[in-house]
Amino acid sequence: MNKKIILVFLLLLIATFSFGCDKKSSSDYKIFYIDIDVTKLIPQDYKPTSTSDKKKLIKELLSQLREKPDNTEARQTIPNNVKINKVSQSDGLVVIDFNKKYKELSTTEEVLCRAGIVRTLLQVNGINKVKFTINGDELLDLSGNVVGYMDEETFVDNPGEQINSIMTEEISLYFANEDGNKLVKENRVVHYSSNISKEKLIMQQLLKGPEKKGLLATIPKGTQLINVSVSDGVCYVNLDETFKNQNYEITEPVVIYSIVNSLSQVDEVSKVQISINGDTSGNYRYNYALSKMYAPDFSLIVSNKED
Known part of the structure; x- marks a missing residue:
C-alpha cells in the first residue's frame, strides 16, 4: 500500500515538474491592448490556434493586436493606418518594419504601442528581443537616439514588475x-x-x-x-x-x-x-x-x- 502511495506521489511530482518546464502552454498568452484613455496597457487572455510554428504564432499575435478587444475599456494596440511592411525573426530576435504612419503616433501612444507589442511577443518561446524600424530605418527616440532592441527590462520598474501605466x-x-x-x-x-x-x-x-x-x-x-x-x-x-x-x-x-x-x-x-x-x-x-x-x-x- 505504501509503495502504491509513493508511486502515485512520484507520478504527480513528475507531471507537475513537466508542466512547469513549459514556458507557455497553448492557452496562457495575453494580448496587451491600450486603454481608451491612452494611459496604460490592459492585458487580455488569448488562446492561439497553434504554438508549434513560431513564425505563424508571431503573425497571429500581431494580427490580434490590430483587433478590437472584448474589453470595452481597451482599444487596439496597432492603429489601422499603421501598416507592417515586414516581420523577420532569427536567433531569438524579431524585427518589425512599419510604414511611415508609425511616426505620426503621439508620444504616449507610441510608447504604449511599443510596450504592448514587445510584451505580447516576448511570451513566444525563444523570442528574447524585439526591434522596430520605419521603412527600413532605425526607430529613434525624442532625443534622436536609436531605440534598438527591446526586451523584458525595457518596460519595467523593479525586476519582475512590468510597467502598465x-x-x-x-x-x-x-x-x-x-x-x-x-x-x-x-x-x-x-x-x-x-x-x-x-x-x-x-x-x-x-x-x-x-x-x-x-x-x-x-x-x-x-x-x-x-x-x-x-x-x-x-x-x-x-x-x-x-x-x-x-x-x-x-x-x-x-x-x-x-x-x-x-x-x-x-x-x-x-x-x-x-x-x-x-x-x-x-x-x-x-x-x-x-x-x-x-x-x-x-x-x-x-x-x-x-x-
Missing part, C-alpha cells in the same frame, strides 16, 4: 569622459512606470551606464540600488558593497558628482548622501566621507568629444 521624460545623466577626470552630460529619453519616483528613475538609468560613445560608467557594473529616498532636501542613496569595486582610472570626485549632479535635477533635492549597505561610516576611497552630504558641483562638466 507609462510616462515619458527626458533626464540628464552625468558620466565620466574617456580620461576619467571630468563629467559629460548625456540626455536620455526614458519610459517609466507612473509610480516610480524620479530619484529612483535617475539612479536606475545611471546604473545602466552611458549610451553615448566616448563615455565611461562611473558606478561599477553589477552594483545594486538598495533604496533611494528624499527627505528635507536631502537624497539618501543606499548602494550595495559592489560600489566599492571601483575603476581607479576614474577619479573620486567624478564618481561622487556623477551621482550628485544627476540627482540634483529632482526639484526637492539640494544635497545627496551616499551609503554602502546602509553604512555611512568611513570614506569613499580616501577623501570623500560617507557621512557628509554633497551639494552639486558643475565645475567638473565638459562637452563630449563625440558631440
